[in-house]
Protein backbone atom coordinates (compact mmCIF):
# COMPACT_ATOMS: atom_id res chain seq x y z
CA UNK A 1 0.00 0.00 0.00
CA UNK A 2 1.44 3.34 -1.00
CA UNK A 3 1.32 6.06 1.63
CA UNK A 4 -1.00 8.82 0.60
CA UNK A 5 -1.77 12.29 1.84
CA UNK A 6 -4.84 14.43 1.44
CA UNK A 7 -5.32 18.16 1.92
CA UNK A 8 -8.99 18.23 2.90
CA UNK A 9 -10.60 16.26 0.09
CA UNK A 10 -7.78 17.15 -2.36
CA UNK A 11 -4.54 15.39 -3.22
CA UNK A 12 -4.14 11.66 -2.71
CA UNK A 13 -2.26 9.21 -4.83
CA UNK A 14 -4.16 7.52 -7.65
CA UNK A 15 -1.53 5.26 -9.16
CA UNK A 16 -1.30 2.19 -11.34
CA UNK A 17 -0.32 -0.81 -9.23
CA UNK A 18 3.03 -1.11 -10.98
CA UNK A 19 4.24 2.28 -9.66
CA UNK A 20 3.33 1.71 -6.02
CA UNK A 21 6.72 0.36 -4.89
CA UNK A 22 8.57 3.23 -6.63
CA UNK A 23 6.37 5.78 -4.90
CA UNK A 24 6.92 4.02 -1.58
CA UNK A 25 10.67 4.31 -2.11
CA UNK A 26 10.33 8.02 -2.96
CA UNK A 27 8.07 8.76 0.01
CA UNK A 28 10.56 7.07 2.33
CA UNK A 29 13.62 8.77 0.83
CA UNK A 30 11.95 12.18 1.05
CA UNK A 31 10.87 11.62 4.65
CA UNK A 32 14.37 10.59 5.68
CA UNK A 33 15.95 13.54 3.89
CA UNK A 34 13.48 15.96 5.47
CA UNK A 35 14.31 14.64 8.94
CA UNK A 36 18.05 14.88 8.33
CA UNK A 37 19.30 18.41 9.16
CA UNK A 38 22.40 17.77 7.04
CA UNK A 39 20.21 17.41 3.95
CA UNK A 40 18.70 20.92 4.18
CA UNK A 41 22.18 22.30 4.93
CA UNK A 42 23.57 20.63 1.81
CA UNK A 43 20.59 22.00 -0.12
CA UNK A 44 21.16 25.56 1.09
CA UNK A 45 24.86 25.25 0.36
CA UNK A 46 24.37 24.19 -3.24
CA UNK A 47 21.69 26.82 -3.77
CA UNK A 48 24.03 29.53 -2.57
CA UNK A 49 27.05 28.42 -4.57
CA UNK A 50 25.18 27.44 -7.74
CA UNK A 51 21.99 29.51 -7.80
CA UNK A 52 22.64 32.89 -6.12
CA UNK A 53 20.67 32.18 -2.92
CA UNK A 54 19.56 33.90 -0.83
CA UNK A 55 17.93 35.92 -3.59
CA UNK A 56 17.54 39.60 -2.67
CA UNK A 57 14.40 41.42 -1.61
CA UNK A 58 14.26 44.63 -3.65
CA UNK A 59 12.42 47.76 -2.48
CA UNK A 60 10.55 49.14 -5.51
CA UNK A 61 10.83 52.82 -4.58
CA UNK A 62 9.73 54.25 -7.92
CA UNK A 63 6.63 52.08 -8.19
CA UNK A 64 5.79 52.88 -4.56
CA UNK A 65 5.98 56.60 -5.32
CA UNK A 66 4.04 56.19 -8.57
CA UNK A 67 1.05 54.51 -6.90
CA UNK A 68 1.23 56.47 -3.64
CA UNK A 69 -0.06 53.51 -1.61
CA UNK A 70 1.69 50.68 0.21
CA UNK A 71 5.44 50.17 0.12
CA UNK A 72 6.25 47.59 -2.56
CA UNK A 73 8.91 44.91 -2.11
CA UNK A 74 9.89 42.34 -4.72
CA UNK A 75 11.35 38.89 -3.98
CA UNK A 76 13.87 38.25 -6.73
CA UNK A 77 13.48 34.61 -7.78
CA UNK A 78 14.42 35.80 -11.28
CA UNK A 79 18.02 35.87 -10.10
CA UNK A 80 18.19 32.09 -9.69
CA UNK A 81 20.36 30.18 -12.14
CA UNK A 82 18.22 29.41 -15.24
CA UNK A 83 16.14 32.46 -14.41
CA UNK A 84 13.31 31.28 -12.19
CA UNK A 85 12.25 29.61 -8.96
CA UNK A 86 12.21 26.26 -10.79
CA UNK A 87 15.88 25.83 -9.82
CA UNK A 88 14.83 25.43 -6.16
CA UNK A 89 12.75 22.36 -6.95
CA UNK A 90 15.04 20.63 -9.46
CA UNK A 91 18.18 21.01 -7.37
CA UNK A 92 16.36 19.66 -4.30
CA UNK A 93 15.06 16.66 -6.21
CA UNK A 94 18.53 16.18 -7.71
CA UNK A 95 20.05 15.82 -4.24
CA UNK A 96 17.33 13.31 -3.41
CA UNK A 97 18.14 11.31 -6.56
CA UNK A 98 21.78 11.16 -5.45
CA UNK A 99 20.64 9.84 -2.05
CA UNK A 100 18.50 7.18 -3.73
CA UNK A 101 21.45 6.15 -5.91
CA UNK A 102 19.57 6.56 -9.20
CA UNK A 103 21.37 7.56 -12.39
CA UNK A 104 18.70 8.90 -14.72
CA UNK A 105 16.06 11.64 -14.52
CA UNK A 106 13.02 12.32 -16.66
CA UNK A 107 10.71 15.32 -16.69
CA UNK A 108 7.73 16.82 -18.46
CA UNK A 109 7.84 20.34 -19.75
CA UNK A 110 5.29 22.72 -21.28
CA UNK A 111 6.92 26.07 -21.91
CA UNK A 112 10.33 24.44 -21.60
CA UNK A 113 11.47 26.24 -18.44
CA UNK A 114 11.21 23.17 -16.22
CA UNK A 115 12.90 21.13 -18.94
CA UNK A 116 15.86 23.52 -19.08
CA UNK A 117 16.11 23.58 -15.27
CA UNK A 118 16.04 19.77 -15.10
CA UNK A 119 18.59 19.38 -17.92
CA UNK A 120 20.83 21.85 -16.10
CA UNK A 121 20.56 19.92 -12.83
CA UNK A 122 21.26 16.63 -14.67
CA UNK A 123 24.40 18.10 -16.27
CA UNK A 124 25.61 19.35 -12.88
CA UNK A 125 24.99 16.02 -11.10
CA UNK A 126 26.00 13.76 -14.00
CA UNK A 127 22.60 12.12 -14.58
CA UNK A 128 21.21 10.92 -17.89
CA UNK A 129 18.22 13.07 -18.78
CA UNK A 130 15.12 12.67 -20.95
CA UNK A 131 12.57 15.46 -21.32
CA UNK A 132 9.04 14.83 -22.60
CA UNK A 133 7.50 17.74 -24.45
CA UNK A 134 4.34 18.02 -26.54
CA UNK A 135 4.96 18.45 -30.27
CA UNK A 136 2.96 21.67 -30.26
CA UNK A 137 5.09 23.07 -27.43
CA UNK A 138 8.32 22.04 -29.17
CA UNK A 139 7.29 24.12 -32.17
CA UNK A 140 6.39 27.10 -29.95
CA UNK A 141 9.42 26.99 -27.64
CA UNK A 142 12.42 26.35 -29.90
CA UNK A 143 14.96 28.36 -27.82
CA UNK A 144 14.32 26.17 -24.75
CA UNK A 145 14.53 22.98 -26.84
CA UNK A 146 17.84 24.23 -28.22
CA UNK A 147 19.25 24.71 -24.70
CA UNK A 148 17.97 21.39 -23.35
CA UNK A 149 19.74 19.58 -26.18
CA UNK A 150 22.95 21.58 -25.74
CA UNK A 151 22.83 20.67 -22.03
CA UNK A 152 22.94 17.02 -23.04
CA UNK A 153 19.29 16.06 -22.55
CA UNK A 154 17.24 14.04 -24.98
CA UNK A 155 14.02 15.87 -25.87
CA UNK A 156 11.26 13.43 -26.85
CA UNK A 157 8.33 14.89 -28.84
CA UNK A 158 4.95 13.72 -27.53
CA UNK A 159 2.45 13.12 -30.33
CA UNK A 160 -0.51 11.89 -28.23
CA UNK A 161 -3.66 13.85 -27.41
CA UNK A 162 -3.46 17.61 -27.90
CA UNK A 163 0.37 17.36 -27.84
CA UNK A 164 0.84 19.78 -24.91
CA UNK A 165 1.87 19.68 -21.25
CA UNK A 166 -0.70 17.24 -19.86
CA UNK A 167 0.17 14.76 -22.63
CA UNK A 168 3.87 15.12 -21.80
CA UNK A 169 3.08 14.25 -18.15
CA UNK A 170 1.29 11.06 -19.23
CA UNK A 171 4.25 10.08 -21.42
CA UNK A 172 6.74 10.70 -18.59
CA UNK A 173 4.71 8.36 -16.34
CA UNK A 174 4.79 5.75 -19.12
CA UNK A 175 8.60 5.98 -19.27
CA UNK A 176 8.83 5.68 -15.49
CA UNK A 177 6.77 2.49 -15.42
CA UNK A 178 9.35 0.76 -17.64
CA UNK A 179 12.49 2.27 -16.05
CA UNK A 180 11.67 2.52 -12.35
CA UNK A 181 14.88 0.96 -11.05
CA UNK A 182 17.36 3.58 -12.21
CA UNK A 183 15.07 6.53 -13.02
CA UNK A 184 13.49 9.35 -11.02
CA UNK A 185 10.68 11.52 -12.38
CA UNK A 186 11.35 15.20 -11.58
CA UNK A 187 7.84 16.66 -11.56
CA UNK A 188 7.89 20.43 -12.10
CA UNK A 189 5.26 21.84 -9.77
CA UNK A 190 3.29 21.16 -6.58
CA UNK A 191 0.82 18.86 -8.37
CA UNK A 192 0.57 15.13 -9.06
CA UNK A 193 0.31 12.22 -6.63
CA UNK A 194 1.76 12.31 -3.11
CA UNK A 195 4.57 13.08 -2.25
CA UNK A 196 5.04 15.61 -5.11
CA UNK A 197 2.81 18.44 -3.82
CA UNK A 198 4.46 18.22 -0.39
CA UNK A 199 7.98 17.66 -1.72
CA UNK A 200 7.96 20.43 -4.33
CA UNK A 201 6.50 22.97 -1.91
CA UNK A 202 9.06 21.89 0.70
CA UNK A 203 11.94 22.78 -1.62
CA UNK A 204 10.21 26.00 -2.72
CA UNK A 205 9.66 27.01 0.92
CA UNK A 206 13.19 28.41 0.80
CA UNK A 207 11.61 31.49 -0.87
CA UNK A 208 9.31 32.26 2.06
CA UNK A 209 11.89 31.45 4.73
CA UNK A 210 14.27 34.00 3.22
CA UNK A 211 11.61 36.59 2.46
CA UNK A 212 10.30 36.57 6.02
CA UNK A 213 13.76 37.21 7.49
CA UNK A 214 14.49 39.87 4.87
CA UNK A 215 11.29 41.89 5.30
CA UNK A 216 11.62 41.86 9.08
CA UNK A 217 15.22 43.00 8.75
CA UNK A 218 14.37 45.96 6.50
CA UNK A 219 10.96 47.00 7.86
CA UNK A 220 10.79 45.51 11.34
CA UNK A 221 7.38 43.98 10.60
CA UNK A 222 5.52 41.61 8.29
CA UNK A 223 3.86 42.69 5.05
CA UNK A 224 0.08 43.23 4.84
CA UNK A 225 -0.23 41.23 1.63
CA UNK A 226 1.79 38.86 -0.53
CA UNK A 227 1.12 38.34 -4.24
CA UNK A 228 2.26 35.36 -6.30
CA UNK A 229 1.23 34.02 -9.71
CA UNK A 230 -0.27 30.53 -9.83
CA UNK A 231 0.41 27.95 -12.54
CA UNK A 232 0.71 24.61 -10.78
CA UNK A 233 1.23 26.57 -7.57
CA UNK A 234 4.85 25.98 -6.59
CA UNK A 235 6.21 29.54 -6.39
CA UNK A 236 3.05 30.70 -4.61
CA UNK A 237 3.25 27.90 -2.02
CA UNK A 238 6.97 28.57 -1.71
CA UNK A 239 6.53 32.17 -0.64
CA UNK A 240 3.21 31.68 1.23
CA UNK A 241 4.47 28.76 3.34
CA UNK A 242 6.29 30.86 5.94
CA UNK A 243 3.33 33.21 6.44
CA UNK A 244 0.39 30.80 6.73
CA UNK A 245 0.13 31.25 10.49
CA UNK A 246 0.61 35.03 10.42
CA UNK A 247 -1.97 37.71 9.83
CA UNK A 248 -0.77 38.36 6.31
CA UNK A 249 -3.21 38.31 3.41
CA UNK A 250 -2.12 35.87 0.70
CA UNK A 251 -3.18 36.47 -2.90
CA UNK A 252 -2.76 33.89 -5.70
CA UNK A 253 -3.09 35.28 -9.22
CA UNK A 254 -4.13 33.02 -12.07
CA UNK A 255 -4.07 33.59 -15.82
CA UNK A 256 -7.17 35.54 -16.87
CA UNK A 257 -6.24 35.23 -20.57
CA UNK A 258 -8.79 37.13 -22.68
CA UNK A 259 -11.06 37.54 -19.61
CA UNK A 260 -12.92 35.15 -17.31
CA UNK A 261 -16.18 35.52 -19.24
CA UNK A 262 -14.60 34.52 -22.58
CA UNK A 263 -13.79 30.93 -21.65
CA UNK A 264 -10.25 31.65 -22.86
CA UNK A 265 -8.27 31.62 -19.60
CA UNK A 266 -6.53 29.28 -17.14
CA UNK A 267 -8.26 30.33 -13.90
CA UNK A 268 -9.12 27.11 -12.10
CA UNK A 269 -9.68 28.67 -8.68
CA UNK A 270 -10.46 32.33 -9.44
CA UNK A 271 -13.22 31.57 -11.98
CA UNK A 272 -16.42 29.55 -11.70
CA UNK A 273 -15.22 27.25 -14.50
CA UNK A 274 -13.02 24.95 -12.39
CA UNK A 275 -14.51 21.72 -11.03
CA UNK A 276 -13.14 19.05 -8.70
CA UNK A 277 -11.95 15.90 -10.41
CA UNK A 278 -9.31 13.19 -10.40
CA UNK A 279 -6.69 13.15 -13.16
CA UNK A 280 -2.98 12.54 -13.52
CA UNK A 281 -2.85 10.74 -10.18
CA UNK A 282 -4.43 13.32 -7.88
CA UNK A 283 -7.64 15.11 -6.95
CA UNK A 284 -7.99 18.85 -7.35
CA UNK A 285 -9.74 21.61 -9.31
CA UNK A 286 -9.42 21.15 -13.07
CA UNK A 287 -10.75 23.03 -16.04
CA UNK A 288 -12.88 20.30 -17.59
CA UNK A 289 -16.23 20.04 -19.34
CA UNK A 290 -19.20 18.08 -17.97
CA UNK A 291 -17.84 14.80 -19.42
CA UNK A 292 -14.60 15.23 -17.50
CA UNK A 293 -12.75 16.12 -20.73
CA UNK A 294 -9.91 18.55 -20.04
CA UNK A 295 -10.48 21.95 -21.56
CA UNK A 296 -7.99 24.00 -23.49
CA UNK A 297 -6.40 26.76 -21.45
CA UNK A 298 -5.24 30.11 -22.69
CA UNK A 299 -2.68 32.61 -21.43
CA UNK A 300 -0.01 34.92 -22.77
CA UNK A 301 2.22 33.20 -20.17
CA UNK A 302 3.02 29.65 -21.28
CA UNK A 303 3.99 28.66 -17.73
CA UNK A 304 0.53 29.34 -16.32
CA UNK A 305 -1.64 27.29 -18.64
CA UNK A 306 -1.97 23.95 -16.87
CA UNK A 307 -5.48 22.50 -16.50
CA UNK A 308 -5.01 21.53 -12.83
CA UNK A 309 -3.66 23.25 -9.73
CA UNK A 310 -1.93 22.18 -6.53
CA UNK A 311 -4.24 20.27 -4.15
CA UNK A 312 -2.71 22.30 -1.31
CA UNK A 313 -3.97 25.52 -2.93
CA UNK A 314 -7.41 23.98 -3.52
CA UNK A 315 -7.67 23.43 0.25
CA UNK A 316 -6.29 26.90 1.08
CA UNK A 317 -8.98 28.34 -1.18
CA UNK A 318 -11.70 26.27 0.49
CA UNK A 319 -10.48 27.43 3.91
CA UNK A 320 -10.44 31.04 2.72
CA UNK A 321 -6.76 31.32 3.67
CA UNK A 322 -5.65 32.34 0.17
CA UNK A 323 -7.65 34.73 -2.00
CA UNK A 324 -7.57 33.89 -5.72
CA UNK A 325 -7.73 36.55 -8.41
CA UNK A 326 -6.88 36.69 -12.09
CA UNK A 327 -5.19 39.15 -14.42
CA UNK A 328 -5.88 39.37 -18.16
CA UNK A 329 -3.20 39.23 -20.84
CA UNK A 330 -3.70 42.97 -21.44
CA UNK A 331 -3.31 43.87 -17.75
CA UNK A 332 -0.21 41.71 -17.57
CA UNK A 333 1.49 43.43 -20.52
CA UNK A 334 0.70 46.85 -19.01
CA UNK A 335 2.14 45.81 -15.64
CA UNK A 336 5.23 44.46 -17.38
CA UNK A 337 5.78 47.75 -19.28
CA UNK A 338 5.40 49.80 -16.13
CA UNK A 339 7.80 47.63 -14.13
CA UNK A 340 10.43 47.81 -16.89
CA UNK A 341 10.22 51.60 -17.13
CA UNK A 342 9.91 52.38 -13.41
CA UNK A 343 12.28 49.83 -11.87
CA UNK A 344 14.41 48.42 -14.67
CA UNK A 345 13.17 44.97 -13.75
CA UNK A 346 12.01 42.41 -16.33
CA UNK A 347 9.46 40.06 -14.75
CA UNK A 348 8.55 36.89 -16.65
CA UNK A 349 5.05 37.05 -18.17
CA UNK A 350 4.01 34.54 -15.50
CA UNK A 351 5.32 36.73 -12.66
CA UNK A 352 3.79 39.85 -14.23
CA UNK A 353 0.36 38.43 -13.28
CA UNK A 354 1.25 38.97 -9.62
CA UNK A 355 2.45 42.49 -10.40
CA UNK A 356 -0.75 43.29 -12.34
CA UNK A 357 -3.03 42.27 -9.46
CA UNK A 358 -0.86 44.09 -6.91
CA UNK A 359 -1.01 47.25 -9.02
CA UNK A 360 -4.84 47.09 -9.05
CA UNK A 361 -4.91 47.02 -5.24
CA UNK A 362 -1.90 48.98 -4.04
CA UNK A 363 -3.36 52.52 -4.49
CA UNK A 364 -6.09 51.61 -1.95
CA UNK A 365 -3.62 50.63 0.75
CA UNK A 366 -2.08 53.00 3.27
CA UNK A 367 1.47 54.35 3.04
CA UNK A 368 2.30 52.48 6.23
CA UNK A 369 1.38 49.17 4.65
CA UNK A 370 3.87 46.84 2.98
CA UNK A 371 3.21 44.45 0.15
CA UNK A 372 5.44 41.74 -1.19
CA UNK A 373 5.38 40.52 -4.80
CA UNK A 374 7.09 37.30 -5.82
CA UNK A 375 8.99 37.80 -9.07
CA UNK A 376 9.07 34.10 -9.91
CA UNK A 377 11.26 34.51 -12.98
CA UNK A 378 12.83 36.81 -15.52
CA UNK A 379 11.21 37.84 -18.77
CA UNK A 380 14.14 37.73 -21.21
CA UNK A 381 12.94 34.26 -22.22
CA UNK A 382 9.64 35.83 -23.32
CA UNK A 383 11.17 38.16 -25.91
CA UNK A 384 9.31 36.56 -28.84
CA UNK A 385 5.91 36.80 -27.14
CA UNK A 386 6.48 40.25 -25.66
CA UNK A 387 7.83 41.72 -28.91
CA UNK A 388 4.81 40.31 -30.76
CA UNK A 389 2.41 41.69 -28.16
CA UNK A 390 3.93 45.16 -28.45
CA UNK A 391 3.94 44.87 -32.26
CA UNK A 392 7.49 46.20 -32.35
CA UNK A 393 8.13 46.99 -36.04
CA UNK A 394 11.94 46.84 -35.82
CA UNK A 395 11.76 43.45 -34.16
CA UNK A 396 9.48 42.19 -36.94
CA UNK A 397 11.96 43.45 -39.53
CA UNK A 398 14.78 41.65 -37.70
CA UNK A 399 12.88 38.34 -37.72
CA UNK A 400 11.99 38.72 -41.41
CA UNK A 401 15.61 39.43 -42.23
CA UNK A 402 16.72 36.33 -40.32
CA UNK A 403 14.16 34.23 -42.21
CA UNK A 404 15.49 35.54 -45.52
CA UNK A 405 19.07 34.72 -44.51
CA UNK A 406 18.02 31.11 -43.87
CA UNK A 407 16.15 30.90 -47.18
CA UNK A 408 19.23 32.11 -49.10
Ligand SMILES: *Cc1c(COP(=O)(O)O)cnc(C)c1O
Pocket residue numbers: 084085086113114188189190229230231232233234235236303304348350351376377378
Ligand atom coordinates in the same frame (compact mmCIF):
# COMPACT_ATOMS: atom_id res chain seq x y z
C1 LIG B 1 6.81 27.67 -14.38
C2 LIG B 1 6.68 29.06 -13.95
C3 LIG B 1 5.58 29.50 -13.18
C4 LIG B 1 4.41 28.64 -12.84
O1 LIG B 1 4.66 27.56 -12.00
P1 LIG B 1 4.23 27.50 -10.46
O2 LIG B 1 4.41 26.07 -10.11
O3 LIG B 1 2.80 27.93 -10.36
O4 LIG B 1 5.11 28.40 -9.72
C5 LIG B 1 5.58 30.81 -12.74
N1 LIG B 1 6.58 31.66 -13.05
C6 LIG B 1 7.64 31.28 -13.80
C7 LIG B 1 8.71 32.27 -14.10
C8 LIG B 1 7.73 29.97 -14.27
O5 LIG B 1 8.79 29.61 -15.01
